[in-house]
Amino acid sequence: MKVLRGTLTFVLGMVIGIILFVLAIGGAVVAVGTSVTVGQLQQNFTDEGPIAKDSDLYNKTILDAVKQAIEDVNGLDSLTLQTLYRHYGISLLNGISGIDFTTKDFYTAPIKDILDDLSIVVNSFTLDDVSKLADINFSDYNLPILDDNLDNNVKSAIDNIMGSLNGDISVRKIKDNFGIDIGVEDNKLIATLQDVALSAFGAVVNAITLDKLLEVDSDTFIPKGENLVYQKVDKYEEVSKSDLANANYAPALGVETYISGAIDTDNDGTTDKLVEKELRYVKKTVKGENGEKSEKYVVDNSCYAEGFSADENETAFYRHVQYVVATNASENVASLYVVAYANRIATIDGANYTLVSKGFVPLTDITFSQTPDNNGNKLNVTAVKYKLEDGTYEESASFYVMDEQIDKDSMLRTLDEGEEAGGRKPYLR
Numbered sequence: 001m002k003v004l005r006g007t008l009t010f011v012l013g014m015v016i017g018i019i020l021f022v023l024a025i026g027g028a029v030v031a032v033g034t035s036v037t038v039g040q041l042q043q044n045f046t047d048e049g050p051i052a053k054d055s056d057l058y059n060k061t062i063l064d065a066v067k068q069a070i071e072d073v074n075g076l077d078s079l080t081l082q083t084l085y086r087h088y089g090i091s092l093l094n095g096i097s098g099i100d101f102t103t104k105d106f107y108t109a110p111i112k113d114i115l116d117d118l119s120i121v122v123n124s125f126t127l128d129d130v131s132k133l134a135d136i137n138f139s140d141y142n143l144p145i146l147d148d149n150l151d152n153n154v155k156s157a158i159d160n161i162m163g164s165l166n167g168d169i170s171v172r173k174i175k176d177n178f179g180i181d182i183g184v185e186d187n188k189l190i191a192t193l194q195d196v197a198l199s200a201f202g203a204v205v206n207a208i209t210l211d212k213l214l215e216v217d218s219d220t221f222i223p224k225g226e227n228l229v230y231q232k233v234d235k236y237e238e239v240s241k242s243d244l245a246n247a248n249y250a251p252a253l254g255v256e257t258y259i260s261g262a263i264d265t266d267n268d269g270t271t272d273k274l275v276e277k278e279l280r281y282v283k284k285t286v287k288g289e290n291g292e293k294s295e296k297y298v299v300d301n302s303c304y305a306e307g308f309s310a311d312e313n314e315t316a317f318y319r320h321v322q323y324v325v326a327t328n329a330s331e332n333v334a335s336l337y338v339v340a341y342a343n344r345i346a347t348i349d350g351a352n353y354t355l356v357s358k359g360f361v362p363l364t365d366i367t368f369s370q371t372p373d374n375n376g377n378k379l380n381v382t383a384v385k386y387k388l389e390d391g392t393y394e395e396s397a398s399f400y401v402m403d404e405q406i407d408k409d410s411m412l413r414t415l416d417e418g419e420e421a422g423g424r425k426p427y428l429r
Contacts, residue, residue: 177423196261235321236320257279368384
């Protein structure tokens with residue numbers, strides 16, 4: 001009986017000892033788990049651990065960290081990269097290859113949504129991000145369109161690059177977007193047509209006149225009588241929303257224009273009149289050869305594109321004003337201009353017409369045989385001379401459009417003997 005009691009005591013003692021040993025280990029684990037932080041544990045192994053010191057996890061006890069992980073797993077539907085970094089401080093969650101994820105849309109998006117729609121991630125990356133990830137310097141390609149889209153997301157950048165290759169591409173766009181100079185500075189023909197869409201070249205060529213392409217010595221006329229006097233300027237004015245929305249907006253005299261196409265006015269199947277629109281600009285920050293950035297105006301006619309909405313537009317467009325009406329015709333003659341015309345009909349409205357403008361002519365280029373009177377910002381021109389081929393000058397007669405029915409082929413001419421001008425408008429050569 002004593003033997004049995006001794007055996008039982010031994011067994012119970014062993015069991016209790018095992019229990020106490022396990023409890024001791026468990027107690028030690030609990031003690032460590034409730035007193036030692038993750039940061040302290042990391043420092044025992046390395047000074048440069050993967051867990052950031054500004055994270056919640058770094059200062060949590062091991063036990064609390066386990067509880068946090070369980071909570072995050074249970075709340076997976078709303079878990080974001082931002083939350084994961086805040087909880088666990090894993091630097092990879094904040095960015096790679098010098099790309100800061102904290103500024104991206106996907107950083108605050110639920111991970112579940114990202115897995116369902118990866119475009120959230122793709123559309124958050126810019127072309128510049130791609131260059132860093134792929135270790136490619138897009139500037140090495142010397143393509144301005146790539147440089148211009150570095151800060152755009154991948155989708156927008158691709159849309160812009162591919163959009164530049166559509167039927168609206170022009171000589172100017174080829175130079176601005178791809179850096180290919182076709183000789184705009186040295187060739188008046190190319191300079192004149194540089195903003196014409198390649199798809200409209202054929203129609204424009206049919207309607208263009210020689211004076212638009214070459215420096216031709218053709219007759220030039222100014223109205224006899226009052227002429228508004230202009231002065232040269234170089235300023236940019238923001239285009240109003242109403243002007244942007246007006247598809248039929250007619251550019252004011254003195255504003256820079258460009259040839260946008262041509263139309264058939266007499267329905268004979270051939271284009272015969274050029275369509276000119278106001279040349280539009282936007283402000284752009286560009287980098288000079290010295291590396292310094294500056295703001296400049298660059299041509300951007302995208303406001304004329306099909307589908308453009310003035311109401312939704314957020315870009316400021318500008319017009320380039322080159323001439324304005326002078327405040328006084330008695331100012332320095334060397335700085336004043338009048339509008340000159342070619343002997344060609346531009347528009348017809350019943351018995352009324354306009355001539356094709358040849359632009360602004362300096363007063364110093366006109367030989368007045370009688371000094372014109374000035375009236376505010378107008379000159380009353382009554383007599384001028386024109387230069388003959390032998391270098392001598394001849395007094396100009398008055399020229400009129402005498403056709404009873406004016407059409408595009410009507411021209412200015414002098415009066416025949418005994419012919420009267422009636423109320424027709426006179427021009428001087």
